[in-house]
Amino acid sequence: MKQLFYDLSGESWYHLNQGKEKIFLGKYFTVPYRDSHPKSYQSFHFHFEESKAGPLVGILASPNKEGFIGNIGLFKRLQLSLARKGGNSIVFTPDQLSEDGMEGFCFLPAHRNWIKMKAPLPDIIYNRLYSHEDEAEQLEQVQNLADLYHIPIFNPCFFDKWELYLQLKSHEEIGRHLPRTALLSEESLEEFLTTFGAVYIKKRKSKKGIGLAYIYSNGHSYILKTTSAKTFLFPSIKKLVQYFGNTDSLHSFIVQEAIATLPFEGKKFDYRILVHAKGLSLGFDITGIGVRVANTQQVTTHVPAGGSIVSLEDLPFALDIPAVRNLINLCGKHLSTFYDNLSEFSADIGLTPDGKLFLFELNAKPMDFDEPAIKKASTEKLIDLFIGKSNKIKDFSV
Known part of the structure; x- marks a missing residue:
């Protein structure tokens, strides 16, 4: 040097x-x-x-x-x-x-x-x-x-959650791992609650679980839970939709099927997967896997919203790593057809009792993982990508 x-x-x-x-x-x-x-x-x-x-x-x-x-x-x-x-x-x-x-x-x-x-x-x-x-x-x-x-x-x-869903849904194999999703409207919310019994409402442009709500049917009324542990009772779908419409336009929200996943100690959890490109046009691979567990509100696993961290070894069941790696690589390659220089993303993945993987979220700008080994690996992966890309695009002054 x-x-x-x-x-x-x-x-x-x-x-x-x-x-x-x-x-x-x-x-x-x-x-x-x-x-x-x-x-x-x-x-x-x-x-x-x-x-x-x-x-x-x-x-x-x-x-x-x-x-x-x-x-x-x-x-x-x-x-x-x-x-x-x-x-x-x-x-x-x-x-x-x-x-x-x-x-x-x-x-x-x-x-x-x-x-x-x-x-x-x-x-x-x-x-x-x-x-x-x-x-x-x-x-x-x-x-x-x-x-x-x-x-x-x-x-x-950043990813727009609705645009991202449409992009991923267009890939036949990835599409099988997505919860059914639609733009929020009175018609879509009524259809989803009738069909699935419970749904999530998410802001299309948000992060860290901000604005997330969980809704389920309760007889002839509807219960809404938020990440702040508040619970609301609504007598009708119309009133529910008005609640969201008072904060923003309805099409700034999506409604998503609530998937019943395996619990850990009675609480909702998901796998937080950090992903980086392997190199120039070489696909994508897993950099680290964390586990995030919801608190008693059971709405989101995000740590800023009260979720907690456990390790893979703490779980009483195994994750099919090769299947996750294949799914992640497919996502990265497919999204690279929509986004130039996609170098990293994180994925929130749930596991159903019958062993099926569901993609709940993909985030274009991952939050820092709390696990020191993942932090270190993430930094090194990014630096290698920067160096590899800069060597490929050398432009010297004349």
Whole structure:
């Protein structure tokens, strides 16, 4: 590895290697030569592929008053792993990207602190915008510039649950593992409750189980449970639909068949599967499997909503790992026909008493897994993908 340097006061990159050889960093940027260091500078070790340093990864985060918001632990781990392999990452917000490059924040593992930094356009952008709303408002400008300069965006967008269902349903084998789903309306809710007896209502654009509701028939009335442990009684389907219509348009919700799955100690649970691409066009594989158990409200297994964590070994029954691996690979390959540079996703999978697997959720931007081994494996998989992709798309300045 070779060193490149950043002038902290002059906010510029340079190198000290004499000679005619050009050194490139990021997209289309030639690192200038200096014959001495300024008063304040920071050194970085880079791996070189021919005369190209990097990769330089731009982590796209949502802005806030302090700078940015997001999975700070993940951002730090990515920089630590990148630094070990001769790369670097800059966390930036949409307004900090221009044709001149990025202005953002770099985490220095040796000093355990962040510094403000300017950098060239990155080789790769890793999209970690925090919410659907942020993507709707801010992603387009980033996407336009990335397209112009041929910068791939990993994890291009959150999944819309209804669009995702239609995409997966179009694959015959995957479709057999999906609960029946429809857009919410008075007609669809009545049909689903009549047919299945119990349903889930989900926001099409949500995460962490936010806005999830469980509804079941109770004689001539209907019980609704929420993740906040509140319970409501409704006398009719019409009143139920009005309840959701008061918060948003009905078509911003889906209604989903409630699948009866195996319980663990009398509680609902599901498998949380973390998935990464195996490499360029090589399919997808499981990085880690966690188990999430619902609390007494029994509506969702998400930990932020009160769910708890157990390990696979805690369960009294075995999971058919080869079957899960095959299903996950099919999902990843099929979704890659709809989304460019899909590098990772997580899946919530349930198991019925007769051994059938059901896909309840796929999430394009997985939350951090609490299991340390899965955190570590996830970081390494992402770094390998960044390096593999950047080596494939080398673009040197002229």
